[in-house]
Amino acid sequence: MSSSAVTTLTRRRLVALFADIPISREIDDVELVAGLWPIGSRRAPPASDELSFEDFLRRQAFLNDRLRPQDLETLGLLTCSRAQLFKFLAAVTSPEARTGPEQHELAQKIDALLRHDGYTLGLAGRISGSPFYAVRLVPVGSPADERISAALAAFDPTQVPARWTAALERRGLEPAGAITLARTLLEDVCKWMLDQAQETWQEANDLPVLYRKLAKVLKLAPDDHTEQVFKQSHRRSSA
Structure with a gap:
C-alpha cells in the first residue's frame, strides 16, 4: 500500500462520525477496542483514577452509555499508525459491530472521507452472508x-x-x-x-x-x- 498519509483533519472527521452513533451496535464498545489495542496492559491517562486504560474506557462507557469521540482521541486514533486506523475502520463496519442499512451508510461515509487522502473503504467479501469492508488504495481510473x-x-x-x-x-x-x-x-x-x-x-x-x-x-x-x-x-x- 502507498505511503500516503491519512491526515489529522481526515482522522478528526472520521472520529466525529461517532458523535451520534456508537462505535458498535452488536458488541460492547470496549470489547471492540480491546480486540485492536492492548488496553488491558496499557496505563490509564494521567488524569484518570483508574489503573489501566481498559478500566478508564469502561468507566467512560458506563458514564456516557458508550465511548465518545473524545475517548477515541484519547485512545490515539489521531496519532496511531495508518494500519491501526484501517483495522479500526474495518472493525466498526464489520457485521460483528453493526448490520443492516446503518452498516452500509457508515461504510459510505467513511469511504467518502478516506477518498480525500487516496484511500477507499470497499466491500471485501461476506461472512455468514453479511458484508465486511476493508481499506485499500483508490483504484486508478482507466485511461478510457x-x-x-x-x-x-x-x-x-x-x-x-x-x-x-x-x-x-x-x-x-x-x-x-x-x-x-x-x-x-x-x-x-x-x-x-x-x-x-x-x-x-x-x-x-x-x-x-x-x-x-x-x-x-x-x-x-x-x-x-x-x-x-x-x-x-x-x-x-x-x-
Missing part, C-alpha cells in the same frame, strides 16, 4: 474513463451519463453494483440508438435481445456481413 464520459454526454443527460457516473462511484465500494449499473447503462444506450434509428423495442427486452436488434440495424450481425459478401461474390462471378 474520460473519453467514455465525454461520449456518453451526447446521450440523454438525465439517464445515460448519470448511470455511468454512478457506476464509476460504485466501482471501488460495490463492484457487483457497478457491474449491474454498467449493464443497465448498455441497455439504455441500445434503446437510445434504436430510437434514433426509429426501430421498436419492448421494455421486457434484456441486453442480449437489445444488442441483437441494434446489431441488425447497424449491420453488425454476422448474417448481414455474410449476405453482403455473398452478393458481392455473386456479382463478380456473373460479370
